[in-house]
Structure formats: C-alpha cells, structure tokens
Amino acid sequence: MNISSNLIATEQRLGANNYKPLDVVLTRGEGVHVWDTDGKRYLDCLSAYSAVNQGHCHPKILAAMVEQAGRLTLTSRAFRNDQLAYLYEELAALTGSHKILPMNSGAEAVETAIKAVRKWGYEVKGVPEGKAEIIVCANNFHGRTLSIISFSTDPDARTGFGPYTPGFRIVPFGDAEAFAAAINANTVAALIEPIQGEAGVIIPPAGYFTRVRELCTANNVTLILDEIQTGLGRTGKLLAEEHEGIEADVTLIGKALSGGFYPVSAVLSNSEVLGVLKPGQHGSTFGGNPLACAVARAALKVLTEEGMIENAETMGDYFLEGLRSIRSNIVKDVRGRGLMLAVELEPEAGGARQYCYALKDRGLLAKDTHDHTIRFAPPLIITKEQVDWAISQIEKTIT
Numbered sequence: 001m002n003i004s005s006n007l008i009a010t011e012q013r014l015g016a017n018n019y020k021p022l023d024v025v026l027t028r029g030e031g032v033h034v035w036d037t038d039g040k041r042y043l044d045c046l047s048a049y050s051a052v053n054q055g056h057c058h059p060k061i062l063a064a065m066v067e068q069a070g071r072l073t074l075t076s077r078a079f080r081n082d083q084l085a086y087l088y089e090e091l092a093a094l095t096g097s098h099k100i101l102p103m104n105s106g107a108e109a110v111e112t113a114i115k116a117v118r119k120w121g122y123e124v125k126g127v128p129e130g131k132a133e134i135i136v137c138a139n140n141f142h143g144r145t146l147s148i149i150s151f152s153t154d155p156d157a158r159t160g161f162g163p164y165t166p167g168f169r170i171v172p173f174g175d176a177e178a179f180a181a182a183i184n185a186n187t188v189a190a191l192i193e194p195i196q197g198e199a200g201v202i203i204p205p206a207g208y209f210t211r212v213r214e215l216c217t218a219n220n221v222t223l224i225l226d227e228i229q230t231g232l233g234r235t236g237k238l239l240a241e242e243h244e245g246i247e248a249d250v251t252l253i254g255k256a257l258s259g260g261f262y263p264v265s266a267v268l269s270n271s272e273v274l275g276v277l278k279p280g281q282h283g284s285t286f287g288g289n290p291l292a293c294a295v296a297r298a299a300l301k302v303l304t305e306e307g308m309i310e311n312a313e314t315m316g317d318y319f320l321e322g323l324r325s326i327r328s329n330i331v332k333d334v335r336g337r338g339l340m341l342a343v344e345l346e347p348e349a350g351g352a353r354q355y356c357y358a359l360k361d362r363g364l365l366a367k368d369t370h371d372h373t374i375r376f377a378p379p380l381i382i383t384k385e386q387v388d389w390a391i392s393q394i395e396k397t398i399t
C-alpha cells in the first residue's frame with residue numbers, strides 16, 4: 001500500500017464517518033494548486049468551500065501568521081490584545097459596519113446573530129418574551145449546530161437530531177410574496193444566503209432582495225445576510241449584496257476572512273442589534289484572539305490590494321462563458337456569479353460524483369453537491385490560462 005492508501009485506511013478505521021471525501025490525500029498547496037502525496041498537482045476548484053479565496057498558503061498571510069504566532073496567540077477576552085482594534089477598524093472601513101463581533105466558525109457567527117436578533121426583538125422591537133420568529137429559506141445551509149439544523153430542510157442534516165430549536169419559519173427561496181406572507185408581529189429577523197451555495201449555487205430572481213429589503217424595513221425586521229460563502233470577493237464583489245443594490249442590517253462573514261489559515265468569522269451589524277449584547281451574554285475563548293485578528297487583517301489586505309475581487313468578476317464571467325460554450329447532452333444548466341459557478345447535470349448522467357472523480361484524474365478538483373451538480377469555485381487569483389485549461393478538462397470530461 002502507498003502512503004495515501006494507508007492514510008485513507010487509518011481515517012476510515014479511526015475517524016467518525018461524517019464526511020465522504022474524494023479519495024485524494026493532499027499534502028501541499030500554493031496559489032490555485034494543491035499536490036497529493038504522490039506528487040500529482042491539481043487545480044483546486046473548490047477552495048475549501050470558498051475559504052481559500054486568496055489562494056493556498058498566501059505568502060503575506062503566512063508571514064503575518066508566523067510573526068503573530070511568535071509574539072502572542074491567545075489572551076482570551078478577559079484581557080485586551082493589540083490586534084483586535086485594528087481588525088475592527090479595517091473591517092468597519094471596508095464594509096461600513098458600525099459594530100463587529102468576532103467568532104471562529106461560520107456556524108458560530110450564525111448562532112451569534114440568532115441570539116442577538118432575538119434579544120433585539122424582545123428589548124427593542126417589543127416582541128413578547130419567547131415568541132420571536134426568524135424567517136429562513138428552504139434549502140438553506142447555515143452550518144451544523146443544533147439550532148441551525150433545526151431549520152434545515154435537508155433530511156440528512158436534520159433527521160435524528162431533535163428535539164429542535166423552535167422559532168423559525170421556512171419560506172421558499174426567491175419568492176418575495178411568500179416572504180411577505182410569513183412576516184407577523186413577532187418576526188424579528190430574516191436569515192438568508194444571497195446565493196444558496198450548498199443547495200447548488202442557486203441565484204434568486206432579479207428584484208427578490210430589493211423586495212425583501214423593503215419588506216424588512218417596512219416591518220421592522222432585521223435582515224441578516226449569510227455571506228460566509230458568497231462574501232469576501234467570491235461573487236466578484238466584496239459582498240454579494242452589492243449585486244442587489246441593498247444593504248443588510250447584519251452581515252455574516254467567515255471562511256475567507258482568514259484566507260483558509262485559521263477559523264475566523266464575524267458578525268457585522270449596525271449598533272442597535274449587536275448593541276443589545278452585554279458583558280457575559282455571549283463570547284468565545286478564541287473569538288477575537290490576536291492570532292486570528294492578525295491573520296484576518298492580512299487576508300483582507302491581500303484580497304483588496306491584489307485585485308482579487310476584480311479578478312473574480314472578470315475570470316468569473318470568462319469561466320461562465322466557457323462552461324456555457326460546452327456542448328453536452330448531459331448538462332441541464334450552467335449558472336454562477338463571479339467565481340461561484342455550477343454545472344447541473346441531467347439526472348440520466350448518473351450523478352455528479354463520478355464526474356468529479358474523472359476530473360480528479362485529469363488534475364482538477366471539484367465537488368459534487370446534491371447528487372447532480374458540480375460546483376466550480378477556484379481561488380480568486382486564477383488566471384485566464386488556468387481557466388482555459390479548466391474548461392478544456394471539464395469539456396473532455398462531460399462530452
């Protein structure tokens with residue numbers, strides 16, 4: 001047995017079986033590429049679910065991490081550190097938010113927002129205690145904690161984990177009238193992904209978010225956009241809300257906030273919502289730690305200074321055009337925005353996973369989602385030549 005077979009066998013023997021990865025064992029990454037234990041190079045078209053927007057092992061983020069790791073890593077929030085204020089300042093300048101709460105995983109940012117808007121509902125909006133409702137969308141993906149899976153519509157994510165957290169109302173994604181009908185006096189918030197990533201890169205109809213924004217404003221409902229996957233350049237804008245010409249009241253970011261080096265997430269909000277949280281009511285030992293802050297500061301800096309967001313827009317358009325030019329009778333739909341792209345295959349194609357394996361053999365890593373869809377989300381630094389190469393491999397695989 002070679003190294004990778006040994007490692008896979010050990011994972012299968014000792015690991016919980018909660019993932020079904022493609023059998024490729026990666027050992028090194030640089031830019032848009034990763035290498036397996038046999039030295040084979042791949043173009044990464046997943047970017048760790050959009051956490052590696054800046055490319056693997058970006059040297060400037062690495063340098064910031066190493067420098068900070070040698071100086072101070074963790075103080076807890078019992079004391080202050082000399083990195084957090086700078087991260088606040090830089091995030092506020094970039095996004096226009098007034099209050100920021102740093103956490104670690106994306107799911108923690110979602111949980112934080114749920115807590116904050118419920119408390120805001122009781123203290124500011126005047127909703128009776130215990131009655132707060134949050135509107136969410138069918139086929140959402142916001143993470144894996146108990147409260148979050150309580151409002152999932154995916155049986156795999158939800159079944160068997162009850163009793164569930166109440167207080168969520170599920171409406172179809174992209175249907176503004178259904179959204180309007182779900183609002184009542186106890187609605188404190190709406191929690192929505194600008195584009196549903198895990199559901200297969202589902203883009204809502206034009207005008208949907210404008211209407212949702214109007215309805216939220218008119219009914220004093222906090223609009224929370226989960227930009228954990230769509231944010232930080234992935235769709236060709238800093239935040240995907242910019243495509244819709246709207247502003248959320250609360251924005252959730254994570255993943256690429258660290259360029260893939262470290263779990264860093266944040267809740268960005270106006271003062272009123274996060275303002276309800278008082279000392280002792282929420283926190284995390286690692287949230288806002290100096291290592292995370294230094295990494296996030298560098299990750300944001302390279303994202304903006306190195307033109308990655310603009311590149312995501314131009315290369316995204318080019319990639320989409322390339323995918324659309326492929327003539328194949330197994331392709332049902334091609335869609336995307338920026339470098340968040342998907343090819344949906346016809347059900348007769350026999351499932352997307354076999355095509356992901358075929359792409360892997362050709363040196364391109366992509367991941368199937370929901371049986372029939374292959375998602376393409378390379379690092380935002382991808383070049384035109386690399387897109388051309390990717391398109392030719394995809395074409396050979398699906399024609």
Ligand SMILES: Cc1ncc(COP(=O)(O)O)c(C=O)c1O
Pocket residue numbers: 049105106107108110141142143144193197198226227228229230254255
């Ligand atoms: C839109 C969205 N929200 C939340 C999450 C959860 O993030 P994490 O896995 O860091 O908890 C994800 C992860 O894929 C996501 O795509």
